[in-house]
Amino acid sequence: MTSASRAASAPASASGIRASRRAPLGWTAAGIVALCASVAVAVTIGPADIGVADVWSVIAAHLGVGTGAEGVSPIRDGIVWDLRLPRTLLAAVCGAGLAVCGAVLQSLLRNPLADPFVLGVSSGASTGAVLVVVLGVGGGALSVPGGAFIGAVCSFALVMLLSHSLGGTTDRVVLAGVAAMQLFSALTSFVVMTAADAETTRGVLFWLLGSLGGAGWSDVWTGTAVLVLVLAVCLGHARTLDAFAFGQDAAAALGVQVARTRLVLLCATALLTAALVASAGAIGFVGLVLPHAVRSLTGPGHARLLPVCALAGAVFLVWVDTLARTVLAPQEVPVGVVTSLIGVPAFVLVLYRTRRTR
Amino acid sequence: MTLNAERVSRAAGGRLVLDGVDLSPRTGAMTGLLGPNGSGKTTLLRLLAGVLAPASGLVTLDGRPLHRVGRRDVARRVAVVEQQTDTQLELTVRDVVRLGRIPHRRAWTPASAADDAVVTDALERTGLTGQADRLWHTLSGGERQRVQIARALAQEPRELLLDEPTNHLDIQHQLDVLSLVAALPVTSVVALHDLNLAAMYCDHLVVLAEGRVVARGEPAEVLTTDLVAKVYRVDAEITSAGPAGRPHVRFLGTLPG
Numbered sequence: 001m002t003s004a005s006r007a008a009s010a011p012a013s014a015s016g017i018r019a020s021r022r023a024p025l026g027w028t029a030a031g032i033v034a035l036c037a038s039v040a041v042a043v044t045i046g047p048a049d050i051g052v053a054d055v056w057s058v059i060a061a062h063l064g065v066g067t068g069a070e071g072v073s074p075i076r077d078g079i080v081w082d083l084r085l086p087r088t089l090l091a092a093v094c095g096a097g098l099a100v101c102g103a104v105l106q107s108l109l110r111n112p113l114a115d116p117f118v119l120g121v122s123s124g125a126s127t128g129a130v131l132v133v134v135l136g137v138g139g140g141a142l143s144v145p146g147g148a149f150i151g152a153v154c155s156f157a158l159v160m161l162l163s164h165s166l167g168g169t170t171d172r173v174v175l176a177g178v179a180a181m182q183l184f185s186a187l188t189s190f191v192v193m194t195a196a197d198a199e200t201t202r203g204v205l206f207w208l209l210g211s212l213g214g215a216g217w218s219d220v221w222t223g224t225a226v227l228v229l230v231l232a233v234c235l236g237h238a239r240t241l242d243a244f245a246f247g248q249d250a251a252a253a254l255g256v257q258v259a260r261t262r263l264v265l266l267c268a269t270a271l272l273t274a275a276l277v278a279s280a281g282a283i284g285f286v287g288l289v290l291p292h293a294v295r296s297l298t299g300p301g302h303a304r305l306l307p308v309c310a311l312a313g314a315v316f317l318v319w320v321d322t323l324a325r326t327v328l329a330p331q332e333v334p335v336g337v338v339t340s341l342i343g344v345p346a347f348v349l350v351l352y353r354t355r356r357t358r
Numbered sequence: 359m360t361l362n363a364e365r366v367s368r369a370a371g372g373r374l375v376l377d378g379v380d381l382s383p384r385t386g387a388m389t390g391l392l393g394p395n396g397s398g399k400t401t402l403l404r405l406l407a408g409v410l411a412p413a414s415g416l417v418t419l420d421g422r423p424l425h426r427v428g429r430r431d432v433a434r435r436v437a438v439v440e441q442q443t444d445t446q447l448e449l450t451v452r453d454v455v456r457l458g459r460i461p462h463r464r465a466w467t468p469a470s471a472a473d474d475a476v477v478t479d480a481l482e483r484t485g486l487t488g489q490a491d492r493l494w495h496t497l498s499g500g501e502r503q504r505v506q507i508a509r510a511l512a513q514e515p516r517e518l519l520l521d522e523p524t525n526h527l528d529i530q531h532q533l534d535v536l537s538l539v540a541a542l543p544v545t546s547v548v549a550l551h552d553l554n555l556a557a558m559y560c561d562h563l564v565v566l567a568e569g570r571v572v573a574r575g576e577p578a579e580v581l582t583t584d585l586v587a588k589v590y591r592v593d594a595e596i597t598s599a600g601p602a603g604r605p606h607v608r609f610l611g612t613l614p615g
Binding site for chain 2: 110111112235236237238239240242243245246247249250252253254255256257295296299300301303
């Protein structure tokens with residue numbers, strides 16, 4: 001590790017001095033505008049040929065503003081209000097949630113590769129959800145999100161246990177995560193292949209690859225509620241997360257109750273991941289890629305990083321999902337496939353960068 | 359009143375790392391912790407910082423048991439500079455120094471003007487004002503130690519604990535870091551390897567061997583040929599040729615056994 005290679009790896013830092021990168025609320029405001037614009041445009045795009053003005057008048061009518069949407073058939077009204085809008089909003093919620101989970105996990109575990117998908121949490125949540133859907137585990141008392149949450153917590157516990165007994169270093173966490181991801185994916189496939197009929201299998205697999213196709217308003221409300229709750233918890237810990245920059249001991253010496261903080265934040269991210277997986281399946285790499293991009297804009301302070309991460313993740317997934325449902329229309333590509341296609345090269349880039357900065 | 363350790367013990371891997379150690383640093387003075395690798399210096403510092411709890415014995419801050427004081431309150435009084443630290447984040451010098459304000463800030467509130475003033479002051483006292491916007495990754499080892507000391511100062515501590523702060527530094531930066539610490543108006547406890555540096559800068563020395571205190575006192579009392587032979591298995595000649603008549607250790611070779 002030489003200072004020259006450090007400097008070379010930080011492109012924004014010519015001669016190691018960084019120009020002001022902080023416009024305190026600038027990025028948050030820009031993110032809100034971008035998100036509103038993205039949602040407004042994305043709902044007008046789709047295989048059904050509905051005019052832009054009609055789409056907006058339908059939405060305005062449902063929101064109780066505007067002159068109403070006369071001349072728009074009930075089917076088209078349904079397409080906009082019951083399919084496109086909840087789907088677009090759920091994409092925003094999922095993108096926001098996954099990006100926040102990634103940012104928090106990366107700081108907490110001090111690992112630039114941490115993300116709910118890489119750490120196997122998403123796979124665990126999928127397994128839990130599939131057990132409920134296909135095998136009826138819980139006998140109706142357990143909802144799909146409930147099953148997903150238990151699965152997410154189990155896989156997270158497994159990853160923590162494995163990485164701890166393997167030495168607890170940052171690369172061990174990722175290796176343990178990969179192991180958990182493989183295990184739970186295999187379990188899921190096993191359950192699906194042995195217990196489900198062909199119809200269920202197709203539906204479940206599509207959903208496991210990550211798809212927003214089944215989005216309804218209830219998913220949007222649940223997801224939003226959990227997102228707001230978890231984001232609030234994480235923002236309340238923003239300063240504490242900053243303290244982890246130099247590791248757990250340094251955080252403890254700065255007055256952080258490390259064990260308690262880890263428990264609270266790991267549970268919060270597991271809860272959010274579970275809620276998202278339960279409605280949209282395991283969408284990978286959003287949580288891995290977005291935080292790195294956003295950190296280079298806002299700097300590492302979490303009070304600024306987390307809100308901008310949420311907004312950037314939301315905008316990103318709204319567009320990726322729009323791409324996924326239009327590129328092969330009327331066929332649909334699972335959104336998780338698209339995020340992985342974008343995410344894998346980005347993953348390699350992150351690995352490459354950390355190799356150079358070590 | 360300051361930090362105090364009474365008969366503290368701590369085991370690791372079935373071995374006693376610290377075995378009934380007392381330590382009462384004098385308020386405002388610089389206490390040097392000496393001893394070979396594995397003698398328990400780092401563990402003792404971690405106990406004093408409250409990051410680790412003693413298996414038996416008691417660490418107190420102003421007479422109150424440290425575990426009753428609360429982590430945040432401890433961090434407002436006691437700052438720690440670790441041996442070697444690194445981060446994966448792209449932090450500027452100012453970002454790192456700002457971390458020192460964390461124990462003083464509340465959740466949901468941004469840093470206040472008072473916080474910024476303390477950070478600016480810490481940068482100035484450590485001579486880093488002109489480097490505030492440089493990235494951590496581009497700093498040399500000595501500069502990083504300086505930044506960590508500035509971060510510790512931003513905590514506004516009355517006690518400062520340093521674990522071999524001169525490791526991996528060239529000689530100029532070793533002297534530089536220690537004279538900086540010696541000039542601070544805080545009670546400091548510094549683990550050191552270099553006997554001559556300890557003799558030059560510390561007001562008081564405590565020597566550990568196998569988890570026990572084997573000598574304590576002023577540098578001239580503690581650093582003797584016998585002690586160096588016993589603790590380090592090294593033959594040495596000790597004169598008062600150091601700066602201001604401080605002891606100077608000249609090593610002659612290792613001893614058998």
